[in-house]
Amino acid sequence: MSISQMFQDFLSNLKVDNADTITLRYEEITSCLNKKYRDTDSKTANSLQVGSYGRWTAIKGISDLDMLYIMPKGKWDDYKDGKQSQLLTDTRDAIKARYSSTEVFVDRLVVCVQYKDFHVEVQPVFEQDDGSFKYPDTYDGGSWKITKPCEEMTAMKEFVAEKNKNLRRLCKMARAWKNKHGVGMGGLLIDTLAHNFLRDTTDYDDKSYLYYDWMSRDFFKYLSELPEQDRYAALGSGQHVKVKVKFQKNAKKAYELCLKAIEAGTEDTANAKWKKVYGRPFPANSVVVANESVSKASQSWTDTEEFIEDFHPVDIRFNLQIDCEVHRNVGLKASLLDFLSKGFGISNSRKLVFKVESCNAPEPYDIKWKVLNRGVNAQTRNCIRGDIVSSNEYPQRRKETADFSGTHLVECYVIRSGVVVARDKIKVPIL
Numbered sequence: 001m002s003i004s005q006m007f008q009d010f011l012s013n014l015k016v017d018n019a020d021t022i023t024l025r026y027e028e029i030t031s032c033l034n035k036k037y038r039d040t041d042s043k044t045a046n047s048l049q050v051g052s053y054g055r056w057t058a059i060k061g062i063s064d065l066d067m068l069y070i071m072p073k074g075k076w077d078d079y080k081d082g083k084q085s086q087l088l089t090d091t092r093d094a095i096k097a098r099y100s101s102t103e104v105f106v107d108r109l110v111v112c113v114q115y116k117d118f119h120v121e122v123q124p125v126f127e128q129d130d131g132s133f134k135y136p137d138t139y140d141g142g143s144w145k146i147t148k149p150c151e152e153m154t155a156m157k158e159f160v161a162e163k164n165k166n167l168r169r170l171c172k173m174a175r176a177w178k179n180k181h182g183v184g185m186g187g188l189l190i191d192t193l194a195h196n197f198l199r200d201t202t203d204y205d206d207k208s209y210l211y212y213d214w215m216s217r218d219f220f221k222y223l224s225e226l227p228e229q230d231r232y233a234a235l236g237s238g239q240h241v242k243v244k245v246k247f248q249k250n251a252k253k254a255y256e257l258c259l260k261a262i263e264a265g266t267e268d269t270a271n272a273k274w275k276k277v278y279g280r281p282f283p284a285n286s287v288v289v290a291n292e293s294v295s296k297a298s299q300s301w302t303d304t305e306e307f308i309e310d311f312h313p314v315d316i317r318f319n320l321q322i323d324c325e326v327h328r329n330v331g332l333k334a335s336l337l338d339f340l341s342k343g344f345g346i347s348n349s350r351k352l353v354f355k356v357e358s359c360n361a362p363e364p365y366d367i368k369w370k371v372l373n374r375g376v377n378a379q380t381r382n383c384i385r386g387d388i389v390s391s392n393e394y395p396q397r398r399k400e401t402a403d404f405s406g407t408h409l410v411e412c413y414v415i416r417s418g419v420v421v422a423r424d425k426i427k428v429p430i431l
Helices: 003-013 019-038 073-079 084-098 149-162 166-181 187-199 209-224 248-264 270-278 286-298 336-341 376-380
Strands: 047-050 064-070 103-107 110-114 119-127 133-137 143-147 231-233 240-242 320-327 351-359 366-372 385-390 397-401 406-416 419-430
Touching (some): 003 166, 003 209, 019 047, 019 064, 019 084, 073 084, 084 110, 084 119, 084 133, 149 166, 166 187, 166 248, 166 270, 187 231, 187 240, 209 248, 248 270, 320 336, 320 406, 351 406, 351 419
Parallel strands (some): 064 119
Antiparallel strands (some): 047 064, 103 110, 110 119, 119 133, 133 143, 231 240, 320 351, 366 385, 406 419
């Protein structure tokens, strides 16, 4: 498979697959707010699709959708003097009145409308003469703030044309990477950094899919070398976009993986190497798949590994870190992360307790685990496992034992409103 075909298929796999449903929800919300504030049931007037979806950089599995509802100018006097909370409450009530079975609630800046696999954050705004919007913030007594999404969308559109459509595609590829590796970066930050990267180079101004292997390499190298800072100026608007977690270390790992994938060129193994960068959406090599099917027919062990993407949409927006308590026969329990940092493995027959060390996702949420045994001993015993399971020790912990040698893998998922919003994994080398 050629490099060009690999990345064309990859981008095709990233396409949002529920666009009709998303459009329907946007139209329903718009219609009921128009009915309340303007006595019309128009499904499109006075609302804007913003955020990643509005910038056309969203990918399959998107769960956090943003919408502005533009209030009538005549309503400003009703809300301008400390009535930010009232505006959000009125907006919530209008949506709830028409869609009583849907969960609708106020969340500081927005009204959140929760559907099965995604939610829409509705922000009532007042348009200003310069094209910006005032929006309500209910924190600490309330205030009015400014947002400029139209400038961001315009900058994206103009820059896409200048860079041979590469900007939006790079933004989507970067989202696949952060979903694969659990990097809690916001969509606007990704789009801003991708914009800055292509702005600072002319190498890809006239290039397309054939050069996306090099573009991937150079982009992750660029990210890995950025100085650590807590915010950037968003593309177009120049407004502050926060950095929630340091991404340089993960980007460096991605850069190194890209080097290995590029070295493989168009060999049958190349697709698998790119999958290590971008995850399951990257296409598999058809020859390898066929050979694996033949091999599986004669193997003596059963491949029981499951994948979280088959059960839930994945849209990583928060940070998760897990560790493992290694319980020894003598002495205090030890940290697996400490062992790994010193290059140590785990002796057989140890008791292991995997735990959530930190997570900044707002509760409530569910925790799921995958314990994957790898190596000859796992195959000989026909004990690959790899199923998606719940915690078996309170709180948010998974208790296991080190039964046989091999470099095994444990992954943890944070699932909120049916969507995987954070993930982390840890290698378990058993001697």
